[in-house]
Amino acid sequence: MRYQTLWAGLWLAASFILPTPAIAGRTCEEAAPNVAQTLKATQMAELTLDKLDALPGKLVLIGRAGQDLSKYGLKYSHMGFAIRQPSGWSVIHKLNTCGTAESSLYDQGMVNFFSDTPFKYQVGIWRVKPDVQERLLRALNGKVSKRLHEAKYNMLAYPFSTKYQNSNTWVLEVLAYGLAAEDEVATRADAQDWLKQAGYTPTQLPINAMTRLGARISRANIAFDDHPDDLRWSGKIQTVTVASVITFLGKTPNACLDTRCSELSITLPTNHQNAPNALFPQDASQPWFMGRFIGTYADGRSSANIAVQCSAARDCEFTFENLAPRKTPPEIVLSKDAPSLKVEIPNDTLISAHDAVVADPNLYNNFYEGPLLRPLRPILESVGRLTDCLDISRAADQSLALCKHQAATAQRLVLLMTTTTPTCDQGPFCAYYVIPLDRQKNN
Numbered sequence: 001m002r003y004q005t006l007w008a009g010l011w012l013a014a015s016f017i018l019p020t021p022a023i024a025g026r027t028c029e030e031a032a033p034n035v036a037q038t039l040k041a042t043q044m045a046e047l048t049l050d051k052l053d054a055l056p057g058k059l060v061l062i063g064r065a066g067q068d069l070s071k072y073g074l075k076y077s078h079m080g081f082a083i084r085q086p087s088g089w090s091v092i093h094k095l096n097t098c099g100t101a102e103s104s105l106y107d108q109g110m111v112n113f114f115s116d117t118p119f120k121y122q123v124g125i126w127r128v129k130p131d132v133q134e135r136l137l138r139a140l141n142g143k144v145s146k147r148l149h150e151a152k153y154n155m156l157a158y159p160f161s162t163k164y165q166n167s168n169t170w171v172l173e174v175l176a177y178g179l180a181a182e183d184e185v186a187t188r189a190d191a192q193d194w195l196k197q198a199g200y201t202p203t204q205l206p207i208n209a210m211t212r213l214g215a216r217i218s219r220a221n222i223a224f225d226d227h228p229d230d231l232r233w234s235g236k237i238q239t240v241t242v243a244s245v246i247t248f249l250g251k252t253p254n255a256c257l258d259t260r261c262s263e264l265s266i267t268l269p270t271n272h273q274n275a276p277n278a279l280f281p282q283d284a285s286q287p288w289f290m291g292r293f294i295g296t297y298a299d300g301r302s303s304a305n306i307a308v309q310c311s312a313a314r315d316c317e318f319t320f321e322n323l324a325p326r327k328t329p330p331e332i333v334l335s336k337d338a339p340s341l342k343v344e345i346p347n348d349t350l351i352s353a354h355d356a357v358v359a360d361p362n363l364y365n366n367f368y369e370g371p372l373l374r375p376l377r378p379i380l381e382s383v384g385r386l387t388d389c390l391d392i393s394r395a396a397d398q399s400l401a402l403c404k405h406q407a408a409t410a411q412r413l414v415l416l417m418t419t420t421t422p423t424c425d426q427g428p429f430c431a432y433y434v435i436p437l438d439r440q441k442n443n
Helices: 007-014 035-053 130-141 167-179 188-198 209-218 242-251 270-274 344-359 361-365 370-380
Strands: 059-065 078-085 088-096 103-109 120-126 203-206 236-239 264-267 291-298 303-312 315-324 331-336 385-394 398-406 411-419 431-439
Touching: 035 088, 035 120, 035 264, 035 344, 059 130, 059 242, 078 130, 078 167, 078 242, 088 167, 103 344, 120 242, 130 167, 167 188, 167 242, 291 370, 291 411, 303 431, 344 361, 344 370, 344 385, 344 431, 361 370, 370 431, 385 411
Parallel strands: none
Antiparallel strands: 059 078, 059 120, 078 088, 088 103, 120 264, 203 236, 291 303, 291 431, 303 315, 315 331, 385 398, 398 411, 411 431
16 A cells, blocks of 8 residues: 655755855755765754753854865854744754855754755854844844845955845844844945944955956856955955854954853764764664554544564564554564665655754644644654664565664654655655654553
8 A cells, every 4th residue: 555645745845955055054066965964964953952952042143164264264154043943943044056146045944054064063152142132033033134135145245345245244234233223224234334333354365366266267156346456456355254253243242141252162073973874783683672562643634553563673563554534454564584774764754854844833733744743743853863773564665664763862663654666756755654653551
C-alpha cells in the first residue's frame, strides 16, 4: 500500500532559501547539500539554541563566520537578528542571491542559518538593552525593516551611500532606527546621517586597483562606484563589517547590556567539525529497541494503529492496522538481520518539518498535516537527531525503519516510513511519516 506524502509539501514550505548566499554565508559556488553538512548545521543549531534559550529577552544580534576574512583581521562575515518566536528562535537577515546583484530579507530557522557550508562553525551573540529590543522588534515586525532595505546588493557597499547595501549595512541601519530618538530615522538617508553624527566608523580594507578591477569584472555583487574617488583610487575601501558594528555599539550609550558589548561565542567542537558522522555509532546492532512498542498516526484522511515487536536485535515484527476509513486485517511483515538505513532520509525529514513549522506554526492546526505534526511537536521542537536507524522491513518501493530520536535531555523510539523510489513520485523528498513509538506497559 502507498502512504499519503506529507513531507513533500513541508519540504516546499521550508526550503525557500537562497541556494548559495555570497558574503552572507560563503563564496558563491553551486553545491548540493550533503549529509555531513546537514549534520554539522544541525549540531551547530542545537548548540546555539541551547545558549539562546537560556538568555532572557526576545532579540539578540547574531553573527556567523561564513567566509574566511582573517587576512583582514575579521572573525565574522555576516550578521542578523535572532528573534524568540512562539515556536522557537529564528533569524531575520538579508541575503544576496547567488550570481546576481540582488538581495532579499529572509526569516529562517536556525538550521538553515548554518546550512550553506560556512568557513567555520562559529557564532557570536550580542545582547542589546530591553528598550532597544522593543524598538528593533517593532521595526522587524512592521514596515521599517523593509523600508530600510535596498535590493541592489554590493558586497563592499560604501556605508554612507544609498546606492547599494550589503547584509551588514542593513543590520546597522535598522540598529540606527532602534537607537535613535523616536521619528528621527525614517529612511536610509536618515539612518546614515544619524550614524555619522553618532560616530560610526566603517572598516577600511586595503584593496588595490587590480584586485578591484578583477572583482568588478568577475563578480556581479561587487561594485566600487558608490565609494568616494579619493578613497577608491587610493585603495582604501570602506564598508560595514560585523566588527565595525559591534565596535560602534560598544561606544554608544544605552545600546548593549554592558558597556563593552561583550560577545557570547559558540563554536562547534573540533571532533564534530572533523568527524561529521560522530553521532552515528559504527555498531548499530545493539538491541536498543528490544520489546514491544506502539504508536498511532493520522493524516486527516485515515488513521492507523502501529505495533513493533522486537524479540532480538534486528528481528522485529511490524503490525499496521487501518482504523479509518475502513478497518482491514493487520498487515504483518517479519524482518531478519535488518541492515542499517542511510541517515540522509530520516534526518532531512526532521529538519524540513522543523523548519516548516517554525516558518508557519499554523501547520500544527492544518486539517491534513496537523494530526501528524502534533504528536511530533516534542521531537520537532527539541532539534534532536535520528540515530541508529535499522531497516526492519522492505517492499518494492517502501521501507520501514526503527530509529532513536536523540535530543539533549531525552531519547525515544520512532518508526520511519520511507520510499526507496528515487523520484519520490516527482516530489522533492523521499520520506513519508515519522511516528513516535512508546513502550507498551506489561499488564
